[in-house]
Amino acid sequence: MIQERQRLPSGPVGLPVVGYSPFLGQHPHKAITKLGDKYGSVFTLQLGVNNVVVLNDWESVRDAFNKDAFLGKPLHSAFTVTTKAKSLADENGDVWRDQRRSALQVLRDLGFGKGSMEERIIDEISYLTKCIDETTGEPMDIHEVLIPSMSNNISHLVFGHRLDYNEPRRKIFDKLLDEASSRFSIIGMIAMSPVWFSKIFFKLGNIVNRSGFDAMVSIFESEISSHRKSLDTNNKRDYIDGYLAEMEVRQRKDPNTHFTRQRLL
Structure with missing residues (x-):
């Protein structure tokens, strides 16, 4: 720890x-x-057992993210201590760069950031306003309809279709999103702890809703299987189609490609 700190900014x-x-x-x-007033725009903080280099202004962040050395991710995170499976969330280096490039291309092809995406969002907003109108002015918990409204934009992009607010799968997603947002601060604190402590805490503590997480994975598995059966590489309907099409191309060239079904999950 001391030797590592000596190589880092003060x-x-x-x-x-x-x-x-x-x-x-x-x-x-x-x-x-x-602290930036005293130590400058780049300095080191020890958070828990980890040394963290803080980029404290826009110029430092921009310069860092333009360098490949800053594409790395922590070797141990909430994802890696709870599962051995490799996913895009904890990739590094060339694999991460290639996966990211492909993902951005798929999203651009689907109209991400363009007018077609805006139309989908407006369409989803119409469902939201309809739910609000149905209350006829009575008090309501906006949270109950706002969460599914927002996540439906993701569902449409990934699955190619929205999920009705009362759809059981929709409720599973919304519950996990709600739980995740309230537990991010706890996960952040645990990430600063030694790896052995993180593993024990995640396995014994009620931080990850394992049954809910498994149910969500099952939904994704079902969607991926359905997409594979109806896949038309010349007509990509959503992100899953785009990834599967790229995966087929890569696997024909290299059976050991890192474009796999597991990483799509």
Whole structure:
């Protein structure tokens, strides 16, 4: 830890095990901005047992993300400590670069960022406003319809179709999204802990809704199987179609390609 720190930019000294985390207070972003006044736009913080290099202004972030060295991801994260399966979420280096390039191309082909995507969003908003109108002015929990409305835009992009608000699969997605948003802060703290502690915590703690996660994977598996049966490489309907088409091309050239069904999941 000490030798690693000596190779990194200077920064404040923290405490053993917890690092500088206790001094960040309730508003870490403000504390980090203030540290930038003393240590500059690039400095090091020890968060838990990990040394973290902070990029504290736009220029530093832009310069860093233009360099391949910054494409790496932590070797141990909430994803890697709970499963041995490789996914796009924890890829690094050339594999990540190739997967990202392909994903962006598929999204562009589907109209991501263009007028056609805007039309889908407007269409989904019409379903949302209809649900609100049906309350006839009575108080309602907007959260119950806002979450499925937002995630349906993702469903349409990935699956090629929306899911009705009362659809059981829709409810599984929404529940997991709701749980994830409320637990991100906990996951962040655990990520600063030693790997052995993270593994124990994720396995024994109620951080990951395993049954819900497995149900979501099952839904994706079903969608992928359905897409494979009806796949037309000349008419890509959604992201799954685009990935499967690219996967077929890659596997014909190289049976050991990193474009696999597992990474699509």
